[in-house]
Amino acid sequence: HEGSGSRTGVPSSYSQLLPLTTLSAERLATADLVAAAKWGTGSPIDDPAREQVVLDTVRKQAVETGADPEATVAIFRDQIEANKLVQRGLHALWTADPSKAPAERPDLTEVRKEINRINIELVRAIAGSDRARATWSCRGVLAVTAVHVRHEKQLDKLHSRALVRAVPSVCPVR
Numbered sequence: 473h474e475g476s477g478s479r480t481g482v483p484s485s486y487s488q489l490l491p492l493t494t495l496s497a498e499r500l501a502t503a504d505l506v507a508a509a510k511w512g513t514g515s516p517i518d519d520p521a522r523e524q525v526v527l528d529t530v531r532k533q534a535v536e537t538g539a540d541p542e543a544t545v546a547i548f549r550d551q552i553e554a555n556k557l558v559q560r561g562l563h564a565l566w567t568a569d570p571s572k573a574p575a576e577r578p579d580l581t582e583v584r585k586e587i588n589r590i591n592i593e594l595v596r597a598i599a600g601s602d603r604a605r606a607t608w609s610c611r612g613v614l615a616v617t618a619v620h621v622r623h624e625k626q627l628d629k630l631h632s633r634a635l636v637r638a639v640p641s642v643c644p645v646r
């Protein structure tokens with residue numbers, strides 16, 4: 473793809489939204505590690521205290537980065553729901569077929585550090601997509617980026633469904 477608008481130097485909506493969708497898929501890939509970290513430990517998939525820390529942190533980062541704080545928090549609520557959708561899907565799969573369950577248990581603290589790194593990148597991508605998100609074509613362009621990322625990352629059904637769940641707040645309802 474031409475990226476930042478070859479002749480005009482103005483970034484296209486596509487090039488503004490693609491990083492957001494790509495980072496959303498990368499954040500969803502961490503759900504596999506979180507699910508494995510919690511599997512067999514009794515730790516619940518839902519951790520409201522951790523979610524509040526994530527939302528408070530990204531709100532602060534949004535203000536620092538020049539992203540719309542309300543939009544940022546709304547987008548992260550979706551990102552969190554999508555992450556839990558993957559975790560629930562995997563736990564259901566592993567319950568039904570324990571031979572598919574992970575043999576290793578990642579350290580949740582380490583996984584959360586990786587999530588924190590992706591979160592700040594996502595806040596930057598939100599700050600950089602102001603114009604594309606305000607455009608009438610936002611939903612259509614966003615859908616095209618999702619198709620691209622699904623193919624590029626060879627996402628399975630569960631992660632493709634979760635990617636759709638991760639991004640609806642990117643385009644404001646009007």
Ligand SMILES: C=C(O[C@@H]1C=C(C(=O)O)C=C[C@H]1O)C(=O)O
Pocket residue numbers: 506517518519520522523526551552553555556584587
């Ligand atoms: C990813 C986790 O699982 C859930 C999803 C979260 C997220 O997407 O940031 C946060 C807390 C949990 O409700 C986690 O516990 O870290």
